[in-house]
Structures are given as C-alpha cells and as structure tokens.
Amino acid sequence: MLDVQNLMVFFENALALNDFSMKVEEGEIVGVIGSNSAGKTTLMNTLSGLIIDMRTKEKRRGGERITVYGKITFKGEDVTETSPSDRVKKGIVLSRERHPVFPESSVVENLKIAGYLRNTSQIxxxxxxxxxxxxxxxxxxxxxAGFLSGGEQQMLAIGMSLVVKPELLLLDEPLLGLSPMMQKTLVEAICNLKKDSGITVLMTEQFARPVLPIIHRGYVIENGMLTLSGTGKELMDNPEIKAAYFGV
Known part of the structure; x- marks a missing residue:
C-alpha cells in the first residue's frame, strides 16, 4: 500500500531523515519507534504532505530552506509531490502529535469540522x-474540547481523523504525555479500529512497550536513519531494544 524509498529531508544543512525506506502493507499496523528528535514527526509530515506546505511557507518568507529527496508511493501512485489536501482525498490522513483540536468548539463540532469533505449522513x-x-x-x-483531559483530547483527535474515512491512518505519537491507563485504552482502540474497519495504521511512538505487542512490523529510527526492523515480537526480543526502551 505504502512504499517509501530512500527518503531524505534537509532543513537547510541539517539532515532530518537520512536514506529512510519502509513499506506498509494493506491491513497492517506498523510502528516506527524512536526517541525524541529521532525524525519521527518529520517522517509523518513528509508522508502526509505537510512538509510541502512547510516548504512553501518558508520559501515565501525567505526562511529555512527545506529539501526533500526520495520517493513515496501510495497504492502504486507516486505521491511525493502531492499536496496534503489531495493526499487526504486519496485516503492518507494524519493525526498529529499533542492532540490538536479546536478548543472553543464542542466534541461534536470538532468532529463535524473534520468531516467537511463528507456529506451529512456520512458524517x-x-x-x-x-x-x-x-x-x-x-x-x-x-x-x-479545551476542557477535555489530554487523553480525551487524543481520543477526539483520532476520532476527527476517522471522520475523514482514511485508508491509511498516520498516528504521530498518540501515547505522548498520557497515563499508563489511558495508553492502554488507546492501544486497545487502535486494535479495535483495525478489526472493525480494516484501516491500515502507521504509528510513530517513543513508548515501545505498549506498542510492540500490537504491531505486525516495526522500524527503529535514530538520528533520521533506519537502524532496525522486524516483526513486533522480533523487536521485543531484541537485546538492543530491551536496553534502549525497556531499561533491561
């Protein structure tokens, strides 16, 4: 479904993604694991197309130069230079980190806003x-939404993404800043989401312990580079992963 080949992203002379390649097959839950500043959000912004808008805005104001190399293919179509809005129409939908919602609007209003591309019955x-x-x-x-807890806002943010009816749902650090109980609730919801609707999920996360048991395959990113890959079980049993993410 998604094929990423030799992806490189530069912010001026700083290399954020370095020759990163990965695949996501239809119906899978795939995880990208990495610490802070490893390149996870840059990867998600590039896959969703937000990097194109960022590049345009920086160019207009004479700011930081953003350069992207490599190829992104979705369902056999090259979408490397496709705008984020067109990627949404094709089925690639991003739920960004830190649960962005419209704080002055209600839960229902947030969901309706997210569904502006759909008709009333579909919403x-x-x-x-x-x-x-x-x-x-x-x-x-x-x-x-501004009066919801962090976990409730995260549920709402994912719900807003689902209203758009994605084929590939990108979740950027959905467990960030949440309690262990709320992390468990969201992990269960992601599993149910895949079972109920068959939506393909690609998620980034720095909390490997709750994520590895549910993913079909995983990739480990460090300093923008792919360092390890394998099934969830293979990564859980890997001594390097245990030392870096489990403290054992």
Missing amino acids: HEAMDYVFKLFPALVHLRSRK
Whole structure:
C-alpha cells in the first residue's frame, strides 16, 4: 500500500531523515519507534504532505530552506509531490502529535469540522463509529474540547481523523504525555479500529512497550536513519531494544 524509498529531508544543512525506506502493507499496523528528535514527526509530515506546505511557507518568507529527496508511493501512485489536501482525498490522513483540536468548539463540532469533505449522513455515520470506539466521549459530546483531559483530547483527535474515512491512518505519537491507563485504552482502540474497519495504521511512538505487542512490523529510527526492523515480537526480543526502551 505504502512504499517509501530512500527518503531524505534537509532543513537547510541539517539532515532530518537520512536514506529512510519502509513499506506498509494493506491491513497492517506498523510502528516506527524512536526517541525524541529521532525524525519521527518529520517522517509523518513528509508522508502526509505537510512538509510541502512547510516548504512553501518558508520559501515565501525567505526562511529555512527545506529539501526533500526520495520517493513515496501510495497504492502504486507516486505521491511525493502531492499536496496534503489531495493526499487526504486519496485516503492518507494524519493525526498529529499533542492532540490538536479546536478548543472553543464542542466534541461534536470538532468532529463535524473534520468531516467537511463528507456529506451529512456520512458524517453522522462516522460520528456514531467514533463514539462506539471511544465510549468515554459519549457523555462529553457538548463539552468544549479545551476542557477535555489530554487523553480525551487524543481520543477526539483520532476520532476527527476517522471522520475523514482514511485508508491509511498516520498516528504521530498518540501515547505522548498520557497515563499508563489511558495508553492502554488507546492501544486497545487502535486494535479495535483495525478489526472493525480494516484501516491500515502507521504509528510513530517513543513508548515501545505498549506498542510492540500490537504491531505486525516495526522500524527503529535514530538520528533520521533506519537502524532496525522486524516483526513486533522480533523487536521485543531484541537485546538492543530491551536496553534502549525497556531499561533491561
């Protein structure tokens, strides 16, 4: 479904992604594991096309030069230079890190805003599924998003992505800053999401322990470079992963 070949991203002379290649097959849950500043968010911004908007804005204001090399193929089509809005229409949808929501709008309003590309019946159908996937949001339907907890905002942010009806859902550090209990809730929701709808999921995360058991395959990124890859079990059993992420 997704094929990334020799991806390189420069911010001026700083190399953020260095010859990074990976594949995601349809129906998989794939994880990219790495520490802070490893290149995970740059990878997600590049796959979603946000890097193109960033590059355009920086060029207009005479700021930092952003250069992208390599090739991104989605369902056999080269989307390397495709705009983020067109990638959404093709089915590539990003849920960004730190659960960005519209704080002055209610939960329902946030979901409706996210579904602006869909008709009313499709939005209501998608919202019903979001509330089924995240039952904790049901009694918060009318609450402003700015008054939700971090975990509730993360549920809402993922729900907003689902309203768009993605084929490939990109989750950028969905567990960041959440309690262990909330992390468990979200991991279970991601598993249910795959079972219920068959959506393909690519997620980045620095918390490897809750993620590795549910992924089909994983990639480890360090300083923008691919250092390890394998199945979730292979990575869990790897001594280097245990030492770096499990402290054993």
